[in-house]
Amino acid sequence: MANYAIGDLQGCYKEFQALLLQVDFNPSKDHLYLVGDIVARGPDSLACLDYLYTHQDSITVTLGNHDLHLIANYMLDKPANPKDKLTALLGSAKLPAYIAMLKQQPLALWLETEQVFISHAGLNPAWSIEQALQHAQFAESCYQGENARDFFKHMYEQHPGLWSEQLNEFERFRYIVNYFTRMRFLTLDEQLELSYKGSITNATAMMPWFEHPKFTTFKQHIVFGHWAALEGVTNHANIHALDTGCVWGGKLSLMELKNKQYFSANSTDFI
Ligand SMILES: [Mn+2]
Numbered sequence: 001m002a003n004y005a006i007g008d009l010q011g012c013y014k015e016f017q018a019l020l021l022q023v024d025f026n027p028s029k030d031h032l033y034l035v036g037d038i039v040a041r042g043p044d045s046l047a048c049l050d051y052l053y054t055h056q057d058s059i060t061v062t063l064g065n066h067d068l069h070l071i072a073n074y075m076l077d078k079p080a081n082p083k084d085k086l087t088a089l090l091g092s093a094k095l096p097a098y099i100a101m102l103k104q105q106p107l108a109l110w111l112e113t114e115q116v117f118i119s120h121a122g123l124n125p126a127w128s129i130e131q132a133l134q135h136a137q138f139a140e141s142c143y144q145g146e147n148a149r150d151f152f153k154h155m156y157e158q159h160p161g162l163w164s165e166q167l168n169e170f171e172r173f174r175y176i177v178n179y180f181t182r183m184r185f186l187t188l189d190e191q192l193e194l195s196y197k198g199s200i201t202n203a204t205a206m207m208p209w210f211e212h213p214k215f216t217t218f219k220q221h222i223v224f225g226h227w228a229a230l231e232g233v234t235n236h237a238n239i240h241a242l243d244t245g246c247v248w249g250g251k252l253s254l255m256e257l258k259n260k261q262y263f264s265a266n267s268t269d270f271i
Contacts, residue, residue: 003111003257005033005118007242008064008225011042011085015252015265016051022263023254027058033109033257035225035242036064036120036181038102040084042247049089049098061105064120064226065181071143072152074099103144107180108136114257115220121183122224122239125212126163126190129220139176142169161191183209184227199229210239223255 004023009016025032038052038061039045052059061067066084073080074095080086089095108119110129117129119136127135142151154170159178167175178192185193185206193206200208208230210222221238228245232253244264246252251264 001029001031003031003033003114005035005116005223005240005242005255005257007035007244007253008037008228008246009034009042009048009252010037010040010066010247011045011048012246012252012267012270013042013044013047013051014270015246015267016048018265018270019252019254019263022265023256027055030058032059033111033118033223034059034061035118035223036062037066037225037243038064039070039086039089040066042085044088045084045086046089046092049101050094053094053098053101056101060109061102062109062119063102063105063107063181067102067105068143068152068155068177068181071099071102072155075149075152103148106136107139107177108132111257116223116257117220118223120181120224121179121226122209123222124179124183124192125186125209125214127179135176136180139173139180142173159192159194181226185209186212208234210234210236215239221260223257 006019038048080090110117110133117123123132151170151173155174155177157174160167160171160175163175182194183192185196185203186209187193187206196203196206215236223240223242225243227241228243228248230241232241232244234241240255242253242255244250244253246267249267251266254263
């Protein structure tokens with residue numbers, strides 16, 4: 001029995017299958033954690049969800065921004081962006097079942113045995129792992145509850161800069177979702193910086209979230225995706241960036257969670 005994590009699939013089904021073959025993934029014994037962004041931009045989002053659905057007892061996803069966007073569009077009856085290449089998925093008779101499956105997935109996970117925290121974008125340094133899991137549970141109850149449509153309606157409004165107990169439930173939901181699914185940079189006063197789209201080298205008055213001083217003495221492992229431009233590099237042995245840009249011509253990365261051993265499949269082998 002083994003546990004694995006794989007970075008952002010984004011419809012890269014062939015590389016996904018190649019990786020599972022490489023590690024001899026056995027759905028009847030092993031468990032697979034996907035760090036989110038299963039769908040969008042890549043060639044075969046439908047095949048990825050077909051596989052997840054068939055093996056859902058052996059797979060857990062920590063939802064990414066693209067997954068939440070798919071659910072939101074579905075629930076709010078909004079059209080997809082053509083560049084997301086979701087036509088086949090949106091035309092599938094299985095779509096309602098796939099949306100229901102995605103909605104059951106968490107935003108964050110803690111694996112005690114492996115000492116691994118997993119979420120799509122990482123861990124907000126202002127939160128302990130326990131607090132992060134509590135925030136994730138609140139947001140999950142929002143998108144799994146009967147008022148889910150209302151929460152999705154408010155998901156794209158302005159980010160509430162600071163956490164406060166005065167935030168209403170929609171603002172709290174949005175704040176938590178943004179940290180778990182969209183975070184890359186933090187300002188020097190530790191607020192989420194969502195507008196900057198440049199490189200780390202050119203970033204001024206901000207830092208990648210994992211460069212926060214908290215993480216110099218952080219002992220647990222963090223597994224995340226979302227940030228292909230990192231090319232897997234965080235300069236922290238215990239902070240694992242698994243989005244290695246498969247959909248952009250890079251590779252798909254897998255980590256065996258007990259021994260922290262890496263495997264990859266190059267997208268250029270599948271053109
Ligand atoms: Mn993402």
